[in-house]
Amino acid sequence: MGDRPYVKNEKKGDIKSILPYLPKVDQDLPNSNYIIVNNDIADMPSTNLINSYDNIKEHVNNILKYIDPTIDPCKDFYKYTCGNWIRYHQIPNDHDSYNLFDKLNDQLRxxxxxxxTTEINSVKSDDSIVKTTELARILFNSCIDMNTINDRKSQPLLEFLKKLNGFPLLDKNWNENEFNLEEILIQLSLYDMENIFHFAVDTDLENTKKFIIYILNPSLGLDNEGDYLESDNNLHLNAYRTYIIDILKILNANEYEVENVADEIIDLEIKLANVTDIKELTLIELYKSETIGDLMKNYPKFNWKYYLNKSFNSNFNDDTKIGFFTGPKLKLIYDIVINTDKRIMANYLNWIAIDRLVKYLDDEFKVPIDNLSKAISGSESDTQNRGLSCATTTNIRLGTAVSAIYIRKYFDENAKAEVFKIGQEIKNIFRENLYDSEWLDDETRHLAEIKVNKTGLDLGFPNFLLNETALNKYYKDLELQNGKYFENILNIRKFTVARDFRKLDKNYVAEDEWSVNPTVVNAYFENPKNRIIMPASFLQPPIYNKNFPKSMNYGAIGAFIGHELTHGFDSDGRSFDKDGNIGNWWTNKSLEFFMEKEQCFVDQYDKFLLYNHSLNGHLTRRENIADNGGLQLSFKVYRKWLNSMNEEEKQNEILPGLEFLAPEQLFFLSFAQSWCDFIRPEAVETKLADVHPPGAFRVLGTLQNFDEFAKAFQCPLNSPMNPSKKCKLW
Structure with missing residues (x-):
């Protein structure tokens, strides 16, 4: 799950952190104690409602169909729980894997x-949110209008490239004496295209009551920096080279020059990748700040003051603070940029724009896009239904507008109260755990308790989405046109950047806005705000349903809340205090114990294999710590609740048709079935380069460390799911 502040990722269009990570296994038939609930429980009514259904058997069968009853859960609980997931779910062509979150995203889409296509067309001209709905309608309709998009071909892109002061590959009259790096980067940044010195405005990590400009790490054409660091025969890099050549040929590049230009682009990105692969470092290791004056002095061949002043239409002085997440590598990045030939750099910066925008063009570009996607992950773009694809794009680009309509139709406001109550209970247990953690000294424990007391939990959506005046004000400066899909995307990008710029105004008052949209199926911990965010589209079955037994809700939504809370005290979260300010508030003694316990998880997860490729336990350590902490926190809350019930009340935890399944077992099943997954072999390297481990290891690693799981399923000591050595932090 996510755990950082976010901005838009322009290549994928998803939510991405401005911080640098961002933020996706046999024997005889077991006895009845091991009957497992499957992943697909969205239609399963609760005990007090199920008797009103005539098709009880159908619902129970639906629950059971994903389990593999030939697997002993004490040997492999993930394979037992999710062994038949693949039999009932094909991986869609446009996916590199398929799991519960993909399924929920499809339902959301x-x-x-x-x-x-229906609701938005019923909005009348006198409705208070007509501006918002009209923008969403225009973008969606311009996206599905493939006739117009195909008629316009690549012309919209070529017009945009004129803003970049020349493209040597396409312009025979290009003059390197007219090349101005700062001017080109200004244009790319104003249209929110990640580049070599891309910037964003976000909370000052050293003073979270203020906002500052951040210079971000270079964004490369391939998401996995490791692809650039392999041998010359790397399949992904070769596919990327072919993609560059094919795209540039469609733009009528000289075929005798295009291969050389592609090689120069890749060579430059290889150099950058060698100094920007920083995912394994902690934020406190990466974060630094300098003044503009410092930048001008230390990196004098790039005019930082001009770049920022013109971009922001401002007059920043030498004392203006700028944040970085490059750690000690800014000088290395700067040296690469400054020492690159101007012609190569000009071609590369034009390529950045092309790569970010080509998917908004006509069908001629689809083949090279699909070929690259197939080579990297085995997936391709969704051509079966342009309407569904455009629905996704509209949600990504106008998420606030779409969310305002979505929550009015689909979100159950009553869900917030119960989930918030679960969150408070989990915070209480975390607080108790602090006093059970003998490795913490009193000073660190006291500050940790203050932090958890202040940790917020925001559920559903920000309140301003129900305020029509505020909503229309939000979009007042955005104009879109029918039949101008490409330009609409550009206008939204520029609008997004302009809204971020407002945060630097000394009179700016932080609005009730989130860094993610309610129409995102995920949950997040925001370190600078010391809060958990759980959007509306996340609070749905099987993650949460008010009619589910408590065991299922605590096993799913409870574990997710605990996961996000634990992120506030993981390898990164421990460096943020109660107010979200970055800094070390730990004593050396407690920090030493923390690192020792963290290493236990690293060693454990290093041993997991996916298609004979090892998981990187150090890269995934934050998520692994959060998974383990979250599950154990929620189980303690659930056990406390269960022990307070009388026998008659406990019967409500029994599902008809699965009466032999104990409540504690159902809790662990609910947790495990949240992670059923199937991954294409071609996507293995990409998945293992993610800070989030594959679903199988989230189940296996977490449950192997928990004695209560072994007790619930009577797993013998030293069986695969009950090893004698267990890792525990929180």
Whole structure:
């Protein structure tokens, strides 16, 4: 799950952290104690409702169909729980894997499509949110209008490239004496295209009451920096080279020059990748700040003051603070940029724009895009239904507008109260755990308790989405046009940057806005705000349903809340205090114990294999710590609740048809079935380069460390799911 502040990722269009990570296994038939609930429980009513259904057997069968009853859960609980997931779910062509979150995203996409094709057309001109709905309608309709998009071909892109002061590959009259690096980067940044010195405005990590400009790490054409660091025969890099050549040929580049230009682009990105692969470092190791004056002095061949002043239409002085997440590598990045030939750099910066925008063009570009996607992950773009694809794009680009309509139709406001109550209970248990953690000294424990007391939990959506005046004000400066899909995307990008710029105004008052949209199926911990965010589209079955037994809700939504809370005290979160300010508030003694316990998780997860490729336990350590902490916190809350019930009340925890399944077992099943997954072999390297481990290891690693799981399923000591050595932090 996510755990950082976010901005838009322009290549994928998803939510990405401005911080640098960002933020996706046999024997005889077991006895009845091991009957497992499957992953697909969205239609399963609760005990007090199920008797009103005539098709009880159908629902129970639906629960059971994903389990593999030939697997002993004490040997492999993930394979037992999710062993038949693949039999009932094909990986869609446009996916590199398929798991519960993909399934929920598909359902969300269908709901948004319904909104954009039916609900939105019923909005009357006198409705208070007509401006918001009209923008979403225009973008969606311009996206599905493939006739117009195909008629316009690449012309919109070529017009945009004129803003970049020349493209040597396409312009025979290009003059290197007219090349101005700062001017080109200004244009790319104003249209929110990640580049070599891309910037964003976000909370000052050293004073979270203020906002500052951040210079971000270079964004490369391939998401996995490791692809650039392998041998010359790397399949992904070769596919990327072919993609560059094919795209540039469609733009009528000289075929005798295009291969050389592609090689120069890749050579430059290889150099950058060698100094920007920083995912394994902690934020406190990466974060630094300098003044503009310092930048001008230390890196004098790039005019930082001009770049920032013109970009922001401002007059920053030498004392203006700038943040970085490059750690000690800014000088290395700067040296690469400054020492690169001007022609190569000009071609590369034009390529950055092309790569970010080509998917908004006509069908001629689809083949090279698909070929690259197939080579990297085995997936391709979704051509079966342009409408559904455009629904996704509209949600990504106008998420606030779409969310305002979505929550009015689909979100159950009553869900917030119960989930918030679960969150408070989990915070209470975490506080108790602090006093059970003998490795913490009193000073660190006291500060940790203050932090958890202040940790917020925001659920559903920000309140301003129900305020029509505020909502229309949000979009007042955005204009879109029918039949101008490419330009609409550009206008939204520029609008997004302009809204971020407002945060630097000394009179700016932080609005009730989130860094993610309610129509995102994920949950997040925001370190600078010391809060958990759980969007509306996340609070749905099987993650949460008010009619589910408590065991299922605590096993799913409870574990997720605990996961996010634990992020506030993981390898990164421990460096942020109660107010979200970065800094070390730990004593040396407690920090030494923390590092020792963290290493236990690293060693454990290093041993997991996916298609004979090892998991990187150090890269995934934050998520592994959060998974373990979250599950154990939620189980303690659930056990406390269960022990307070009388026998009659406990019967409500029994599902008809699964009466032999104990409540504690159902809790662990609910947790495990949240992570059922199937990954294409071609996507293995990409998945293992993610800070989030594959679903199988989230189940296996977490449950192997928990004695209560072994007790619930009577797993013998030293069986695969009950090893004698266990890792525990929180």
């Amino acid at each position: 269908d709901s948004i499509y319904d909104i954009l």
